[in-house]
Amino acid sequence: MSQGYVYVDFGAVRIQQYLTRTPELRGHRAASNSLARATADAAIQEVVEGLAEVNPEAGKADGVVSLRFPVEAGDEREGRVRRLQDLVFAHLRKALPGAEFHSIWGAGESYLAVHAHILQLKVRHGQVRHDLPPTAEFPLAAPCRMCHTDPAVGVEPLPDGSQMLCLDCSMRNVTRRQAVADDRSPEGRLLRGVGLAPAPDEFTDLAALGSMPSGRNHLATVAVDGNAFGVFFKALADEGSRDEELRTAKAEISSALSDATRAALETATLELPLTVEREQLCVVPHVVGGDDVLVSLPADQAWWFTLTFLEEFGRLVREATAEVLDKLNKLRAGQPGLPELEPPTASAGVVFAHVRHPLSLLAESAGQRLSEAKRVFGGRQASVQWLDLTADGPEAPAHLPVALSVLRSEGRGQTPAAVALSRLVKVPANHRARLTEALRGGGPLTAAAIADRVGHLDAIRPFLPPSPRHDQPPAARIGLGAALGLARWWPCA
Ligand SMILES: [Zn+2]
Structure with a gap:
């Protein structure tokens, strides 16, 4: 046996x-x-x-x-x-x-x-x-000229002349062509999946793909991670000890989830307006794990990408887990203290920054935004949190994360908040910046007074706190501060 x-x-x-x-x-x-x-x-x-x-x-x-x-x-x-x-x-x-x-x-x-x-x-x-990496045999060796972390061990040819590099940076000293040559690397795999021209070689060229009004010098770093997969697999393990069918479902579901991540990445990449326009890969994936993803892309494409990814991932996971969830919930029903399980989703952290910002800091900040989104929603719904380093600085954002369902309805549908955001985007950027300042200095009523004076009150009204005489419009749940922040990189309809 x-x-x-x-x-x-x-x-x-x-x-x-x-x-x-x-x-x-x-x-x-x-x-x-x-x-x-x-x-x-x-x-x-x-x-x-x-x-x-x-x-x-x-x-x-x-x-x-x-x-x-x-x-x-x-x-x-x-x-x-x-x-x-x-x-x-x-x-x-x-x-x-x-x-x-x-x-x-x-x-x-x-x-x-x-x-x-x-x-x-x-x-x-x-x-x-x-x-751990071995420590330097010669502690006084010159530091590597690329990472400034490990000691240099040899001279390597670089585009701007030969440099002393450490072992790790020597490994990294290959061209894009070499690095995406087969479909094992995340970028090579995505490129093969979508069948487009390759992504640009450098971050500056990637940012330059953005639209003219974007300034063509900002990138977004998007970190995505699954919600509540631990709870789901734990339930599967617990009930699986008594149910052979559930036990064997795990292997299938694990690979269905990594497939969902890759498929959502492909769909979100292919549906970008910039991809359609250029027939070129405009998203550079750095990490594509089981349910986590880290990518860079032009800032003005970030919301499109992120919302499509989260929606598509949620849909695929719902499909892949429907049968097992149904069975699990039937087994759990009647057991005290076991709430009904929802299909797992994913959340995202998005950071907008000038192209010169090092990716290491952006990846860290995007990860922090992702944690905020997960924490506020308790991992129970797809959600996003974001930070614009250029407009807001490096401190944690003042606004709350937003649920995906507020910004996107199923099948790429427009929600009332999304419609209101598209309208807010039409307010000139310098006016929006003034409103942001007024909001920070005096609160929503001060901002409303200024908006009224320049004729943009209608555009911000959906995001103002509800008056006691009216029902709260859905867009108000975002709040004016978050709405002005979202509008900065929200796609023009
Ligand atoms: Zn190095």
């Missing part, structure tokens, strides 16, 4: 920080590519041949490796896990010299149960094996 499997997982630690530690897009691109290649199933299978197999019960994500081998009676598990870890760490280290990795393992009947009951606990308690 089967005694289950030993599961051994590997992941890159603080992966976004690592990928974005060099200043130029080419460096991030190359590192994303190396990560995706090194963690691809075929590459890993070759490394662990004879000791383990790539775990078919886990979903697909760049930078994550999951392995398993059958538990045999009297087996010396720990030694085998250790050998596996040594092999995989060495392989990853060669591909990504400056990254940090960790590994956890556990044994049980199914990955679903081991993940929910053993692996997550081990992570929480720090029972994890780490693999």
Whole structure:
């Protein structure tokens, strides 16, 4: 009789920080590519041949490796896990010299149960094996000229002359063509999926694709992550211990979720007005994990992209989970303390900034906005939070995150708030800036008085606090401050 499997997982630690530690897009691109290649199933299978197999019960994500081998009676598990870890760490280290990795393992009947009951606990308690980049053999060596982090080990040819680089930056010193040459890298995969001309080489060229009024020098960084997937998989694990059908559903659902992420990314990219106009890839993905995504794109395309992504992802996940959710909810009904499960969704953090801003800071800020959105909505609905570094500075935004359903209705439909925003966008940008100032200085009534004087009261009225005589219009839930912020990069209808 089967005694289950030993599961051994590997992941890159603080992966976004690592990928974005060099200043130029080419460096991030190359590192994303190396990560995706090194963690691809075929590459890993070759490394662990004879000791383990790539775990078919886990979903697909760049930078994550999951392995398993059958538990045999009297087996010396720990030694085998250790050998596996040594092999995989060495392989990853060669591909990504400056990254940090960790590994956890556990044994049980199914990955679903081991993940929910053993692996997550081990992570929480720090029972994890780490693999750090080697420290410098010569502490006084010159620092790398590209990342200024690690010691330089050799001279590499760069577009503007030869430089002393560290091992990691040498790996990153490849052209776009090389970095997206196959469809294992997130960008190469997206490019192949959408069948367009490749994205620009540099961030400045990417920003320059924006419309004339955008100034053509601003980019948006969008971080997306799934909501409540942990709760969903935990429920699946708990009920799955009693239900064979649910247990086997996990592997299918994990891969359906990574497929939903990739499909939503393709749809959101293809439907951008700029993509349609240029027939060129205008979105550069840096990370595409199971349910998380980090991309850069021209600022004036960000809302289109983000709302389409969240809507499409939600739709695909609803489809993929409908049957299982139905079954789970039937099993949970009547059990005290178990609320009805909703289909998981995703939320987004969006940061707008001048093209010169380093991606490492933008990725961090977008991640913070994403956390705010998730926190305010308790992970129960798709939502967005954003920050405009040029207009608002680096502090956390004063406005609350907004639910996707306020800005988009199903099937790309316009909500009342979206209609009101399209109208607000038509107010000249300098007037909107004045209203923002008035709002900060004196509050919504001061802003309303100024708007009235210059003839824009109708455009801001939907966002003013409701008067006791009227029902609250839906747009007021956003508030004037958030509306003026959204309008800055809201697409002109
Ligand atoms: Zn370096």
